[in-house]
Amino acid sequence: MNSASDDRGVTPLDRALARVCECCPVCLHARYHQKGIVHAFVQKVEVEICPFCRAYERVHGRKAHERREKCQK
DSSP: OOOHHHHTTOOHHHHHHHHHHHHOHHHHHHHHHOOHHHHHHHHHHHHHTOHHHHHHHHHHSSOTTSOOOOOOO
């Protein structure tokens, strides 16, 4: 399987860690609401502390607190 994320050196471990961030209730709240104390908390934690948020950024190419783009079919 050759995808754009493979070109960035994303490992299977990165994908597994990113999946945890995708399901994290705190990160989900921050991505959906885009404001408030939870959003600010995720912004502060994701870069320095949370390995799941860092993996999410490597896999998806955006920060864990950023809103996901809608799928275009």
